[in-house]
Amino acid sequence: MVLISLPETALSCGGNLNGSGSFYSPHYPNYYPDNSYCVWHISAPYDQRVFLTFLEVSLENCCHCDFIAVYDGSSTNSPLLGRVCFNGTMSSFHSSSRYMTVVFRSDSSVVARGFYATFSSSLPETSGKVDCSSDNMNIVIYSSYLHSMGYSGYDLYLNDQRCRPQVSSYQVVFSFPLDTCGTLRKFSNGSVIYTNDVRAFTSNHGEITRQGNFQLRVSCYMDQDTTVQIMYEAWENITSSITGTGRFNATMAFYTSGSFTSPVYSTPYVVALNQNLYVQVQLHRNDNSLVLFVENCVASPSPHDYATRFYELVRDGCRVDSTYFSYTSGDRNVAQFRFKAFKFLRSNPTVYLQCRVIVCKANDPNSRCSMTCRSRKTRSLHSADEESTTLVLGPIQLKGTEKAAEEESPEKDVAEVKD
Structure with missing residues (x-):
């Protein structure tokens, strides 16, 4: 469970909010009450927009029962930007004007942390x-704004003054690993945050200057499966931001053996029943300060439907399939496991694998990766450090129903990886 220090000025249920700050559901981080209805009206300074981010969402497992609605304007009659439900990850919204309205509603049945x-x-x-x-950060600042x-693009630099931008007539671009x-890194509420500053040299001509301290x-x-970028302007006081979105990059692949030295590339992966299949998940960025943990792993005969017909290998970090074996337990920056091949009865013999990795x-x-297996009954409701990357691997094609030999030649294994 992630405990977030709440500012005393944050409102408990609805109200008018201006500039920047935070708000939360009634009684958060404790359970919200039945039949809650809260409306927040958020406004930004003139000629600016509102940027809203939900850092934690734990609602009843029913999108029509308990939900958050975000409207692009000053009232609930404004266009709907979107809804956030029980299974919402870290979600962000931008208004098209200086106003945004947020509504939280719960029914009279199940409650959660909010x-x-x-x-x-x-x-x-x-x-x-x-x-x-x-791997990279790319900053674009338009010359008209500068x-x-x-200021000019030639005035700008980063925390490391040797890092200078490419300057054209209409924009200034920083692109760097x-x-x-001088990029700084810290951990906060389950997120890895990388921070840098764009600064500017002030004019050294004359005795006075009317330029501020540009930053x-x-x-x-x-945040596991989502990357949110914020660039905010800091003069005497920080009052605004520039925002964007991206993805946290990871791959999942089959390997020929438990040594995980030789990945397989072709498609489909033709295997025999009961043959050992070796899987590795890895971040694109090799960062020893991060570790991976397999939270859920589900097989399906369809790459698009893991709810109608499915077979669980891992649930909440706990082994469900008896042939599943994990080589790692949330203590390395790769996740590796194996299981024996099977097929779905009364369907084609193709199998796809979907895994969620934390x-x-x-x-x-205190991280989720260190807790390893925990049952659904004892599991705390979804929190910010439990969002996960979802990856699909397949297809796996059975070559027969006969029982596989104890050890098949790994050189025959072929696979396709889908991010």
């Missing part, structure tokens, strides 16, 4: 943007 959200004022997209992947502030240019703070929130901070005894 939600915690933050909001900020955001500069329009015409000013700039930032995109992040597992000129309105009295996440672990360079754009750029942050990438790497990313945690290494050496954290």
Whole structure:
């Protein structure tokens, strides 16, 4: 369970919010009451937008019963930006104007811990943007915005002054690996946050200057299956932000043996019943400060439907299939396991595998990765450090119903990987 320190000024149920801050469901982090109905009206300064992020969502397992609705305007009559339900991961919304309305509603049945959200004022997209992947940060600042502030692209630099941008007549672009240019990294509420600053040299001509201390703070929130980037403008006071979205990159692949040295590439992966299948999940970014843990793994005869017909290998970190064996237990930056091949009765012999893998901070005894198996009865409701990357691997094609030999030649194994 992630405990978030709540500011005393945050409202418990509805109200008017301005600028930047946070709000949460009634009684959070304890259970919200039945029949809750809360409305928050959020506004940003003139010519700016509202950027809203839900850091934690734990609602009843029913989207029509308990939900959060986000409206693009000053009332519930405004266009609906979207709904957040029980299975919502870290979700973000941008308004098209300076107003946004958020409604939280619960029915009279099951309750849960609720939600915690933050909001900020955001500069329009015409000013700039930032995109992040597992490996790189790309910052684009438009020249028209810089000129309105009295600066040129040639004035800009990052925390490491040797990192300078590419400058054109209409935009300024910084593009660099996440672990360079003075980028800082920290862990917060289950996210890995990378931060840097765009700064500017002030004019050294004359005795006075009317230029402020220009600074754009750029942050990438790497939250398992989602990356949210925030770049906010810091003069004397931080009042606005520029935001973007991306993905946390990971791959899942078959290997020829338990040594996990030789991946297989072709498709389909032709195997025999009861043959050992070896799977490895790995982050694109090799970061020893992060570890992986297999939370759920489900097989299906369809790559698009894992609810109608499915077979569980792992549930809540606990082994369900007797042939499943994990080589790692949330203590490495790769996840490796094996299981024996099977087929679904009364269907074609093709099988697909979908796994949800959690990313945690290494050496954290309180992280989900350190808890390993926990039953559904004792499991706490979904929290910010339990979001997961979902990966699909397949197809696996059976070559016969005969029992496989104890050890088949691994050189015959072939596979397809789908991210």
